[in-house]
Amino acid sequence: xxxxxxxxxxxxxxxxxxxxxxxxxxxxxxxxxxxxxxxxxxxxxxxxxxxxxxxxxxxxxxxxxxxxxxxxxxxxxxxxxxxxxxxxxxxxxxxxxxxxxxxxxxxxxxxxxxxxxxxxxxxxxxxxxxxxxxxxxxxxxxxxxxxxxxxxxxxxxxxxxxxxxxxxxxxxxxxxxxxxxxxxxxxxxxxxxxxxxxxxxxxxxxxxxxxxxxxxxxxxxxxxxxxxxxxxxxxxxxxxxxxxxxxxxxxxxxxxxxxxxxxxxxxxxxxxxxxxxxxxxxxxxxxxxxxxxxxxxxxxxxxxxxxxxxxxxxxxxxxxxxxxxxxxxxxxxxxxxxxxxxxxxxxxxxxxxxxxxxxxxxxxxxxxxxxxxxxxxxxxxxxxxxxxxxxxxxxxxxxxxxxxxxxxxxxxxxxxxxxxxxxxxxxxxxxxxxxxxxxxxxxxxxxxx
Numbered sequence: 001x002x003x004x005x006x007x008x009x010x011x012x013x014x015x016x017x018x019x020x021x022x023x024x025x026x027x028x029x030x031x032x033x034x035x036x037x038x039x040x041x042x043x044x045x046x047x048x049x050x051x052x053x054x055x056x057x058x059x060x061x062x063x064x065x066x067x068x069x070x071x072x073x074x075x076x077x078x079x080x081x082x083x084x085x086x087x088x089x090x091x092x093x094x095x096x097x098x099x100x101x102x103x104x105x106x107x108x109x110x111x112x113x114x115x116x117x118x119x120x121x122x123x124x125x126x127x128x129x130x131x132x133x134x135x136x137x138x139x140x141x142x143x144x145x146x147x148x149x150x151x152x153x154x155x156x157x158x159x160x161x162x163x164x165x166x167x168x169x170x171x172x173x174x175x176x177x178x179x180x181x182x183x184x185x186x187x188x189x190x191x192x193x194x195x196x197x198x199x200x201x202x203x204x205x206x207x208x209x210x211x212x213x214x215x216x217x218x219x220x221x222x223x224x225x226x227x228x229x230x231x232x233x234x235x236x237x238x239x240x241x242x243x244x245x246x247x248x249x250x251x252x253x254x255x256x257x258x259x260x261x262x263x264x265x266x267x268x269x270x271x272x273x274x275x276x277x278x279x280x281x282x283x284x285x286x287x288x289x290x291x292x293x294x295x296x297x298x299x300x301x302x303x304x305x306x307x308x309x310x311x312x313x314x315x316x317x318x319x320x321x322x323x324x325x326x327x328x329x330x331x332x333x334x335x336x337x338x339x340x341x342x343x344x345x346x347x348x349x350x351x352x353x354x355x356x357x358x359x360x361x362x363x364x365x366x367x368x369x370x371x372x373x374x375x376x377x378x379x380x381x382x383x384x385x386x387x388x389x390x391x392x393x394x395x396x397x398x399x400x401x402x403x404x405x406x407x408x409x410x411x412x413x414x415x416x417x418x419x420x421x422x423x424x425x426x427x428x429x430x431x432x433x434x435x436x437x438x439x440x441x442x443x444x445x446x447x448x449x
Contacts, residue, residue: 003144005173008204010073011221012135012137013136013137013140013336013347014151014205015358015359015362016018016137016140016141016144016364017090017139017140017149017364018303019144019362019366020140020141020143020144021363022149022362022366022367023143023144023148023149023366023367024147024154025146025357025367025368026147026366026367027146027152027444028147029367029370030044030152030367032385034385035085038383038386038390039381039383039385039386039390040368040393041395042255042369042372042394042395042396042397043149043255043256043397043400044152044155044255045154045156045157045174045251045252045255046251046252046255046370046378046392046394047252047381048381048382048383048384048385048392049100049230049383050157050383050384051106051156051158051384051385052110052113052156052157052158052384053099053100053103053140053157054105054157054158054159054160055083055109055113055157055159055160056099056100056102056103056106056109056157056158057099058073058075058079058080058083058160059083059084059086059087059099059102059106059109059193060096060098060102061073061099061225062079062080062081062083062084062087062100062413064085064391065093066228066230067080067228067296068228068233068234068237069230069233072237072238072240072241073197073234074191074234074237074238074241075160075224075234076187076188076189076191076223076224076234076427077220077224077226077227077228077231077234078185078188078189078219078220078438079160079188079189079252080227080228081223081226081227082388085226086109086112087102087106088111088140088331090106090109090112091105091106097267099369101188102324103104103256108199109275113155113158114155115147116152116163117146117154117155117162118421119145120162120163120165121142121151121165121342122142123165123166124145124165124166124169124342124343124416125138125141125145125342125407126138127169128171129173129175129316130171130346130371131235131348132346132350133346137284137363141342141345143311144362144365145339146335147343148365148366148370148374149256149365149366149367149368149399150256150335150336150365151365152338152366153255153256153335153336154336154339157336159334159336159337160189160190161190161336161337161340162339162383163189163339164186164189164190164193164340165339165340165343167182167185167186167189168182168186168323169184169343170182170345171196171319172316172320172343172344174209174320179212180208180211180212180215181215181337183196183212183215183216183218184212185219187220188219188220188223191238191330192326192332192337192433193326193335195322195326195329196322197209198303198306198322199213199315199318199319199322200212201313202306202310203268203310203341203362204305209399209436213308214305218346241332241333241334242330242443248331250265250269251301251378251394253265254266254296254396255267255335255400256334256335256338256399256400256403257331257335257400257404258327258328258333258335258337258405258407259265259327259328259329259330259331259333259339259404259407259408260291260295260328260402260404260408261291261295261329261330261331261350261404262331262404263288263290263291263404264289264291264292264397265331267285267287267291268283268284268285269286270284270285271324271395294408295408297329298328298411298412298415299325299328299329299411301412301415302321302324302411302412302414302415303324303325304413304415304419305316305321305414305416306321306322306415306418307419308419309347309418309419309421312368312373312418312421313421313432316347317347317351317414317418319344319347320344320347320348320414321342321411321414321415321418323340323343324407324410324411324414325411326340327340327341327407327411328407328408328411335403338364338365338403338407341361345358345361348361350419351414351417351422352421353417354414356413357410357413357414360406360410360413361410363402363406364402364403364406364407368397368398368399368402368403369396369397369400370396370397370398371398372395372396372397372398372399373396373398373401374396375393375394375395375396376393376394377391377392377393377394378391378393378394380392381393
């Protein structure tokens, strides 16, 4: 099936250039706001003391007992093993009172983190499956990756999700052994990548599924034994984390949501005295259930599309849809998952609705949050990046509303294309009735036989 860019006169390069200009402009505007105000605007998390702490909190606990029993960590042991090695290389055997003190004394690790955020996208776009893109296009896409709002948001948090991008190309285009090992590593970095095992179930590749599960299980067991005797509490913590309905603050949930579950989370947290804000939309609890129902309907539709179209769908397309499913799962997966779409751009572009997918992904990358919908004073905070203390004003921008909707639309569109294309697949649902001529010829053949 030829992609849009093979059959349409609109230049792909011009579209990428327009996206690049917009994202670079957004990054410049964030920097301008920071230099004028001393802190980063929305959608960056309102707690300005917490910069890079998604990196330094688990690093602190990597060298501390009670990471699973006391802190209740949902990080698989592999994260702590790698982070402990980095901590030792940076500060040796020195111990610190808390993670904030570790951050203060490990500035070199902050440089490593920023460097990783610059190098990882370069690695992704240098993979062979990007060969259809010219050098100029790749350079512009690299610029987009560095300056887009989701990537800057993930960098400010220091989130470990960036390292998942190193493995996704092997899942998309890797050989069976490489793919199984990549999925095993991904699951041991971020548990939600277990959704990728569904690829083997769809293909009925039971031996490969067993191998991938075994690789992931052995890696979890070995790293767990090396890190903490109580590593088995990880599974209990993960279950509690997924069920906890009050773990995140509402401002935190709405900073960079990737799933419309963020709306359900906020609506479900509203008391009777707060319902006036959305009185025109009806009961907030009922609306929360309605939105969750829409999300799960699209997720189930996506799974059905993958299963029913498996004869006409390439593995890379299945992985792309599974990646979109992960990003739409709920508030616990986080808006960081939006950066994963970088690895899927070549897959999206080669599909029939390639331009649609590229535009949707580009829209989620844009600095839409400059259009402020709600604002409020948070209070005084010690701002890490500028080293000053001042009143912080929290804002809810348009991007926080639009990105989850666009993300669900992307998943629905991908699923719809799979369902549409299955009609042309061998064994698809399109049944071709025999013509009258063929019936007569067959009957004559039988009579003459």
